[in-house]
Amino acid sequence: MFSSCDRFGSGCHRGRAPWIIPATVALWLALSSVAALAGGFGTARRDGAWWLTMPGGAIPFFSIGADTVNGGDKHYRGHGYYWEDSYPDLAAWAADTQQRLYAWGFNTRGGWSDPTTAMTLPLVPEIDLGRLSRLHWFDPFAPDAQAIATAKAREITAPYKDNPAVIGYFTDNEVGWWNAPLFRWYLGNEWAVYTKQVLWRMVYDHYKGDWRRLLVDFVPGKGVNGFEDLKKGRAELHLRPGGHGITLIERFTAVCAGRYYELVYKALKAADPDRLVMGDRLPLYYNQDAVLASRGHLDVLSTNYNVDTPDGWVAPYYFEGLARLTDTPVLISEFFFAANENRSGNVNNGHLMHVQTQAERAAGAAAAVRNFAAFPNIAGIHWFQYYDEPSGGRGDGENFNMGLVDIRNAPYEGLVTALAAANRDVPALHAASGGRKTPPMPAVIPLARAKTPVVVGDDSLADWPDKAGTRLPWFTVPAPHVPFGDVHMSWSPESLNLFNLAQNYADLYLLAHDGEFPPSESYRINLDVDAGAGMKHFALCLVPRPHSKYPGRFELAPRLYAVAADGSLAALETQGVMQVLDKPLPHIALELALPARLLGVEKLTAGQKLALRIEAITFYRGMTMTLGAPAGKGGAPKTGAAPVAAVLADK
Structure with missing residues (x-):
């Protein structure tokens, strides 16, 4: 088994990373079992960055994994990947597949992988402990819940106990904490x-x-x-x-989540104490109260992640928020890129990240890997998945080009070449990540000039090439919660531009109302701007409505309002001014190009000073994050919160 430094040692001794020592396969395989070294795989934080550690604890290990490293399903044979179509036996499949993964820079088998000992790649099984113990959605507070969970944990982990490659266990998949x-x-x-x-x-x-x-x-x-x-x-x-009923609902969510994490943690530590408890693979989103409730009951927090934009941008709020909510390393248990141009006939029928060409796919995926590695709390990145989904879709209808190889076992050479190069960079990037800090908010915030025209209505954020340089990272939320999104701003002579990436799960059937969903209960951004013609007040609302394509589902409709002194709303035109990208809840992505005329000026110019106040508010007013002054009690903005000073920068 290789650590991430074994194949890429040239990048592992740079800078301040003397603890990253290459480990050979022969050395590790000489160990008779994980039990021979106390604690098995572990975790450690060095110079501010989290790592997994090899058995014995001395050697840091960044897990670069692939999911579904298995022989496929014979029921899909003919239109899906299956090992017998390419190999004479499973031993040959295992040897060739492991060799490929090593060559592409992978060092771990992720969820739903074959646990065969013919492979030495470390392994993290997904064991469905909560589901099989009938915890969530059944009765986690039943008096016998712990005994049942512990007995089930002993049963499920028994086949893995003598396998030294097992790092730990994913307790479930995408529980969600809705x-x-x-x-x-x-x-x-x-x-x-x-x-x-x-x-x-x-x-x-x-x-x-x-x-x-x-x-x-x-x-x-x-x-x-x-x-x-x-x-x-x-x-x-x-x-x-x-x-404010949502406050009580979130408290109950925390109670349920805390009970689940306590039960499965105790069960696994009783059943297989030398393995890491690696979480329930949060589903591209996290509930902050559930994460808070997991404290002390996870060795590693796992989360699936849908990359935010085709260029591989990863919204910093997501992982910076996890770092503040829980002092636990994070493993990305799924990320993916698909392309409409593919050899398996996949149609990419959903919101998951997909682009047009394999070249775009390779570039975006490699950029995402490097972006992930630069977060100090991320200790692993797992790609979903080894092979493409069947050409007719899998059993639940999902049909995506997510594979490193196609259904006929041919690698996507552009993708695996790009990932191999990115994976090679991971150890050094991550070793340097411990110094990552949010800079203090300047007395006057410079707003960057847009590098390209901002086009609203294209269902894309490709017109924001400088995402890092336009982010405003100084939003505040009352403790113990953290910002639930990122806000970016730029300017053009004709408009003040903004985009917001955020997460906000909301059950839209929960609200008692007639007619259109009330703006007061919608996801909302309050934007106050003084560009020299007095303070102008705007509300950007995302109002749910029945989906135009899919019966029984919702889509978010953008609404832009001017806000009067008494709080009343006057609708403004959104065409060409505001859009919400086609992402289902809990994902929020909106873009604004607010015309200069609405600010009371003919145009915006470099050096012009602004006064800004921004509040983002979740559905049902559950949380508020504020730029301009600390939020008040319950997340509400403080009355009379002072705006911040900003200037339109030349670049």
């Missing part, structure tokens, strides 16, 4: 469900037994007229517009 669905599900359960009883007590205590206080935040369902009625099966509470 806040409102958890609340609605358990509230609607029968009283015999222990988790329902926990929730009822939380509701009762939150409102101190005063039903009138509850009615400020919620609209009860039919037949629910008091707390005793909430004990019944099928009980319902819907958010009341203007209320």
